[in-house]
Amino acid sequence: MPSARVRLPAIGxxxxxxxxxxxxxxxxxxxxxxxxxxxxxxxxRAAGALSSVLHARELTLRLATRAEALAESAEVVxxxxxxxxxxxxxxxxxxxxxxxxxxxxxxxxxxxDAQIAEVKRLLDVTHRAKVPRSVASALVRMxxxxxxxxxxxxxxxxxxxxxxATVAAERRQARAFRQRYRWxxxxxxxxxxxxxxxxAGFFKEPPRDTTExxxxxxxxxxxxxxxxxxxxxxxxxxxx
Numbered sequence: 001m002p003s004a005r006v007r008l009p010a011i012g013x014x015x016x017x018x019x020x021x022x023x024x025x026x027x028x029x030x031x032x033x034x035x036x037x038x039x040x041x042x043x044x045r046a047a048g049a050l051s052s053v054l055h056a057r058e059l060t061l062r063l064a065t066r067a068e069a070l071a072e073s074a075e076v077v078x079x080x081x082x083x084x085x086x087x088x089x090x091x092x093x094x095x096x097x098x099x100x101x102x103x104x105x106x107x108x109x110x111x112x113d114a115q116i117a118e119v120k121r122l123l124d125v126t127h128r129a130k131v132p133r134s135v136a137s138a139l140v141r142m143x144x145x146x147x148x149x150x151x152x153x154x155x156x157x158x159x160x161x162x163x164x165a166t167v168a169a170e171r172r173q174a175r176a177f178r179q180r181y182r183w184x185x186x187x188x189x190x191x192x193x194x195x196x197x198x199x200a201g202f203f204k205e206p207p208r209d210t211t212e213x214x215x216x217x218x219x220x221x222x223x224x225x226x227x228x229x230x231x232x233x234x235x236x237x238x239x240x
Contacts, residue, residue, distance in 0.1 A: 006185060006203045009178045015054045015170055018177050021204070023047040026184065029202040036191060039184040046180040050173045057166040064159040071156040074149040078115060081142040082107050085122065088135045099125050112153060119146040 009022050023043055030040050086104045089096035099122060100107055110118045119142060126139055188199045 006200050008185065008203075009181055011175075011178070013174070013178075015050055015057075015174050018174060018181075019047055019051055019054070022181060023050075023177070025204050026181070026202060033202070036184070036188055039187050042180050043184055046173075046177040050170075050177045053166065053170045053173045057163070057170045060159070060163045060166045064156070064163040067152070067156040067159040071149070071152040074145065074152045075111070075115060077145045078119060078142070078149050079108050081138065081145050082119070082122070085126070085135065085138045085142060088138045089126075089131070091132065091134075095129060095131065098129065116146055116150050116153070119149075 009018055013022075023046075027040060027043055027047070030036055030043075083104065086096065086100060086107075089099055107118055107122065123139060123143060123146075126135065131139075185199070185203065188202055189196075192198045
């Protein structure tokens, strides 16, 4: 008679699977059998802690995504203001060329903190030069947009740091859950030392080693190809 096998969670198992698969099945089986109350308490605690940090990670991910999107939108505004300044200075091309010595593209290319530094350079150069009054409003808008971008980049960086921290916390808690799960297996083995099948019954069955062949048809070749070679019928027809 083959020995009973128990499926234990492997390293790297997603938190969602640890909760919705492993914890849910084991707790349900133990409660139905009304055995090992200490194991139930330990698994409940481990699952609760993992669930909390999982929710925290999901929240910080949404916040980090939102903060990054806001920073990107602020950078688009900066680019529009740089173009507006370039257009406003076009009435005095020598002045425009002194402010944009490498052209408009060089001022639009930087990203992140480098873009903030480039805008500061533009503001410094224009403030030192004698610019037309019509340019003043463009400079004011650019300064305000640069301040907004700086703030949003800082918020995005902070949100990303928080996300990294919660991901690390989730990994630690997942490891703690796996340890408690293995501890529960040992505790149940101690309760039923001569009945490995009974112990295995509290846990989900391990996956089969063999895989069944897929019943899906094979993927057809890309349109216009047969046997991996491009069709040349159309080319011959056109050359006729």
